[in-house]
């Protein structure tokens with residue numbers, strides 16, 4: 001749709017720009033949009049690739065919505081997506097795909113509700129092409145519990161200006177501070193957590209990749225739990241996750257960020273076997289092995305949510321056979337540059353994976369949840385351990401400077417770096 005036609009459809013409302021937000025660090029914070037926009041929450045961009053991105057947004061019941069997007073800050077020129085209705089079956093939200101984008105480029109966008117004032121301008125950056133020697137910076141962590149709002153640590157994430165943020169699960173605590181049992185009660189949990197100034201300011205400038213853990217359903221739940229499918233639906237209703245049309249509930253996925261980075265996001269939850277023979281399930285495991293073997297990226301950053309070592313039977317410690325199989329595969333195929341990333345245990349740690357041939361698991365978090373002070377931090381597997389702050393990990397890879405080296409930094413809610421380490425591929 002061209003601009004003139006779009007403005008006509010929108011009743012000319014596209015001229016007003018309340019809460020205009022650029023991407024500079026001095027931008028005003030946005031959280032709940034002005035009621036005159038008809039939007040109900042801030043939007044979120046996610047699952048960005050080198051030529052596409054998803055944008056989640058939510059508006060008043062019955063709304064028709066579109067996105068304006070383009071490369072000009074402030075959207076002096078833009079393209080627009082066709083109008084579409086928000087989905088009452090997804091709590092009046094919708095997820096719009098932006099396609100045909102340029103790689104390694106910052107895009108600006110805003111939501112438009114038909115007949116209402118334009119939403120604030122937000123932005124994200126697209127991934128570099130797989131053959132591009134581009135620097136990549138990203139942050140990851142997990143665990144956001146509503147009673148720990150405001151999530152001020154997200155201000156520190158935003159200040160780091162990462163290319164993307166990876167939320168490694170426990171995005172809500174469905175079973176804490178009131179137990180969600182119905183779909184609207186699950187939606188409420190997401191709405192409450194999303195309605196947070198620091199989170200929304202961060203998401204206005206940074207795209208996300210999100211995976212779930214147990215508390216999106218219930219503590220340490222297993223497949224077959226009566227709330228598993230409701231919890232999964234609410235999770236997928238509230239986060240922009242690109243899923244195959246043939247497998248609409250598939251959460252595991254991978255994305256390349258230039259020559260240096262392959263981001264492999266595993267789903268450690270919905271394919272677990274009752275006999276603990278597998279956490280990933282056969283199909284996901286074959287996909288994972290295939291991706292590792294054929295990646296070609298210098299680093300394969302693998303998000304597992306639950307740590308590879310430690311934490312008891314709900315984590316990989318409870319699935320030793322499959323863990324051995326993964327570690328053996330990496331060793332025998334001589335796959336270099338594999339780094340595991342986890343959250344869930346509510347401390348920051350670098351773990352030398354036992355029998356892992358030098359492989360590391362980087363555990364970050366919590367973003368906002370109780371600290372874990374019961375783990376024995378003196379265990380020999382820990383190269384580093386700290387359970388004293390809300391935190392996230394930041395990874396920087398710059399192939400132009402050091403082709404096979406990544407920098408790990410742990411950063412706390414006051415934006416202080418409290419641990420640094422180089423990782424060789």
Ligand SMILES: [Fe+2]
Pocket residue numbers: 143170215344345346369
């Ligand atoms: Fe957690």
